[in-house]
Amino acid sequence: MTTDAARRVAVLKGGRSLERQVSLRSGARVEDALGRLGHEVVPIDVGLDLIQQLRDVRPDVAFIAMHGRDGEHGTVQELLEILDIPYTGSGVLGCVRATDKVLAKHLMIEAGIPTPDFFAFNETAFRELGAAEALAAIEERLEFPIVVKPSSQGSALGIKFARSAADLPAALVAAFSYDSKVVLERHVDGRDLAVSILADEPLPVVEAVPQGDEFYDFQARYEIGRTSFICPAELPEGATERAQDLALRVYRLLGCHAFARVDLMLDGSGELTVLEANPIPGLTETSLLPQAAEAVGITFDQLVGRILELAEDGNRGLAPPDPRGTLAG
Numbered sequence: 001m002t003t004d005a006a007r008r009v010a011v012l013k014g015g016r017s018l019e020r021q022v023s024l025r026s027g028a029r030v031e032d033a034l035g036r037l038g039h040e041v042v043p044i045d046v047g048l049d050l051i052q053q054l055r056d057v058r059p060d061v062a063f064i065a066m067h068g069r070d071g072e073h074g075t076v077q078e079l080l081e082i083l084d085i086p087y088t089g090s091g092v093l094g095c096v097r098a099t100d101k102v103l104a105k106h107l108m109i110e111a112g113i114p115t116p117d118f119f120a121f122n123e124t125a126f127r128e129l130g131a132a133e134a135l136a137a138i139e140e141r142l143e144f145p146i147v148v149k150p151s152s153q154g155s156a157l158g159i160k161f162a163r164s165a166a167d168l169p170a171a172l173v174a175a176f177s178y179d180s181k182v183v184l185e186r187h188v189d190g191r192d193l194a195v196s197i198l199a200d201e202p203l204p205v206v207e208a209v210p211q212g213d214e215f216y217d218f219q220a221r222y223e224i225g226r227t228s229f230i231c232p233a234e235l236p237e238g239a240t241e242r243a244q245d246l247a248l249r250v251y252r253l254l255g256c257h258a259f260a261r262v263d264l265m266l267d268g269s270g271e272l273t274v275l276e277a278n279p280i281p282g283l284t285e286t287s288l289l290p291q292a293a294e295a296v297g298i299t300f301d302q303l304v305g306r307i308l309e310l311a312e313d314g315n316r317g318l319a320p321p322d323p324r325g326t327l328a329g
């Protein structure tokens, strides 16, 4: 396939994730852009007939416009590997690493990348190992407020700030309703930043400023006008470069490909910490990656075109080993 040729592109969107509605909006916008770029677009609302549809459509490439479970966690990527269909974004391994906050945070610590202090538990630790008894020690180490969040979720779903010991049980229950693994994290009093990476290059920093909300929550994120975004963010001297450098290191560390968005906090003393990385950040009208691209003159259509081209790089993460490899070779 050459980069100029029109392709048949299956746009995978929707799915059963809690971020389904966001994905439908990302998908619709991507479809419009691909159409304007001259590609043949086949929208697929991902469900039980995914494999059948892909076999019928036989796309040249799949554009994954899914967020959250299935689409972003590596599952759809795995299926596309099996069907041998090139796809946009990170491979299986990058998705698996990035969407598991506990794994990503351990990898960051190992690599010397600052991330807020934390403890993480499975539900079974509470049910079968009496982890509740350790909560007081955790409180002492992290200090209130403590941020409680599901390990694998997005869009601030299930995230609560516990202000005192009395808030913790409900916050844990809420987080466990989203995931069997939960992170208790030190609260960072600071500014909410995001650095998107496109083709291994960091884009300008976006600052999300919630309008009167306690924090940047699910509604604020997608309702136009409830969060204001500043891009490029006006930061203290050197902070932009440091944030971009950290974001690129995290992107590489986790094995992301083509694009991703890294969320960070900048505290009052100027220290940056990385919260997480998103292998398939939103592509809606209010999403941060398109805004950051726009700030350096990359239109949405160009962004989508670039992401599509990068799908052909062959960075699929881990290809499953050929079981006959050793015998045949």
Ligand SMILES: Nc1ncnc2c1ncn2[C@@H]1O[C@H](COP(=O)(O)OP(=O)(O)O)[C@@H](O)[C@H]1O
Pocket: 116, 147, 149, 153, 154, 155, 156, 157, 159, 185, 186, 187, 188, 189, 192, 215, 216, 263, 265, 275, 276
């Ligand atoms: N440790 C923290 N300190 C302060 N705010 C936090 C912290 N963790 C999360 N937040 C707030 O919650 C938002 C979502 O958290 P994040 O870790 O990025 O999860 P996700 O975006 O996957 O839901 C952040 O953008 C930030 O506003």
Ligand SMILES: [Mg+2]
Pocket: 155, 156, 263, 275, 276
């Ligand atoms: Mg985030």
